[in-house]
Amino acid sequence: MVAVLKWIAIALLAATPARADTPKTDEDPEPKLSLPTESDRAAWLGSGFRLGLGVNYGRFEGLGGAPSGHLVGAMLRAGLRLDRDWSLMSTFEYSRVKQGGGLSGLRFSGTIDPTWHITASFSVALGVGFGGLVEGNTGRPDADPPGSQIDSSYTFPDASMPLPSCSGVGLAGVARAEYTYVLGPRVATGLALELIGQYTACVDNTGRLDADTAEAIVRRQYWPHAGFALQWSISWR
Numbered sequence: 001m002v003a004v005l006k007w008i009a010i011a012l013l014a015a016t017p018a019r020a021d022t023p024k025t026d027e028d029p030e031p032k033l034s035l036p037t038e039s040d041r042a043a044w045l046g047s048g049f050r051l052g053l054g055v056n057y058g059r060f061e062g063l064g065g066a067p068s069g070h071l072v073g074a075m076l077r078a079g080l081r082l083d084r085d086w087s088l089m090s091t092f093e094y095s096r097v098k099q100g101g102g103l104s105g106l107r108f109s110g111t112i113d114p115t116w117h118i119t120a121s122f123s124v125a126l127g128v129g130f131g132g133l134v135e136g137n138t139g140r141p142d143a144d145p146p147g148s149q150i151d152s153s154y155t156f157p158d159a160s161m162p163l164p165s166c167s168g169v170g171l172a173g174v175a176r177a178e179y180t181y182v183l184g185p186r187v188a189t190g191l192a193l194e195l196i197g198q199y200t201a202c203v204d205n206t207g208r209l210d211a212d213t214a215e216a217i218v219r220r221q222y223w224p225h226a227g228f229a230l231q232w233s234i235s236w237r
Contacts, residue, residue, distance in 0.1 A: 041120055043185045044182055050080070050089070052234065052236070053074070053075070055233075056095065056194070056231040057230055058196070058230060062103075063225065064223075065158065066223035066224060067138075067140065069097035069098050071229055073093060073094050073095025074093070075091060076092045077089055077091045077113075086117065087115040088115070089113045090112050092109070093108065093109045094106065095108075101140065102138075103133070103138070104136065106133070106134045107133055109198070110131075110172075111127035111129035112128065112129055113176065114127075115176075125176040126175055127174040130171065130172055132169035133202070136165065138164060140165075143163050143219070147208075150219070153210070154219050159223050162221065163219060163221050166204065168201045169200065170199045170222075172196070173196075173198075176192050177192065178193075179191050188234075189234050191231070191232055195228050196226065196227040197226050199223070200225070201222055202221045203219075203220055206219065
């Protein structure tokens with residue numbers, strides 16, 4: 001009797017069909033396709049906040065006798081992409097400017113730059129704002145009249161004899177052409193060429209006081225500059 005029941009159980013097990021959902025361990029799982037996503041370049045065309053950091057190298061050429069120098073520095077740019085065609089950016093640049101017998105110090109500027117995006121990759125900008133110079137001991141010869149020989153503040157008629165040291169601010173302008181390459185949905189890199197103009201009101205403090213007004217005796221001189229800079233940057237959105 002036991003033997004008969006055993007043979008019946010074996011027959012039932014053999015007749016039971018295998019489950020259709022039994023996993024197949026010898027095959028790869030069926031791939032699952034993700035939903036299509038927006039392209040990286042299309043994401044950068046949308047409006048929103050932009051932030052960029054960069055480095056630059058260029059030339060700062062004095063006009064009318066003002067001293068010149070080479071520019072090496074850094075840049076911070078922030079602003080808004082308004083639509084596919086326009087952005088409103090602000091740019092701050094800090095550069096070491098140096099040349100033997102010429103400029104030796106720091107050049108800084110801040111501009112507001114409306115930017116036109118001609119294509120998805122190429123843009124041009126025109127900016128205006130402030131720019132300035134801060135110099136230390138440059139080794140340049142003193143201008144005439146020397147600070148030790150004047151009894152009141154003096155303004156030079158031009159920059160044909162530049163002051164030995166300049167500290168001052170003035171008006172600055174920039175024109176920029178930039179090519180941008182998108183690295184991903186959040187990061188892009190760019191190369192730019194900038195044309196720079198600056199008009200600086202230099203002040204050289206003599207360290208003495210006016211006997212009548214007790215105000216500091218200074219010498220003033222106005223320096224026009226023009227130049228260019230090559231710039232490489234990384235931007236985030």
